Amino acid sequence: MDHKDLVQYARSLFDAHGDKAEAEAAQKAAAAREAGxxxxxxKWDxxxxHIKELRGPRAT
Incomplete structure (x- = not known):
């Protein structure tokens, strides 16, 4: 998966799941690591x- 595809996938995931998208990507990365x-x-990292970049800085 090239850079453009990663960014596009991150955008789709963020659009579909909002703030939960980052947590979902983290879970997928952890599961992939556990499976070797x-x-x-x-890729999930x-x-x-990219999801973090899309989300931007969090308001405090």
Missing amino acids: MTDDAE KIRF
Whole structure:
């Protein structure tokens, strides 16, 4: 999955799940790591990063 695809997937996940999208990506990354699928875990970590960027800074 190239950078453009990761960003597009992050946008779709964020649009569908809002603030819960980041947690979902983190759970997917953890599950992939547990299953020994390090490449998939890294992809989910990158997706999570892009979701954080889309969400922007949190208001306090």
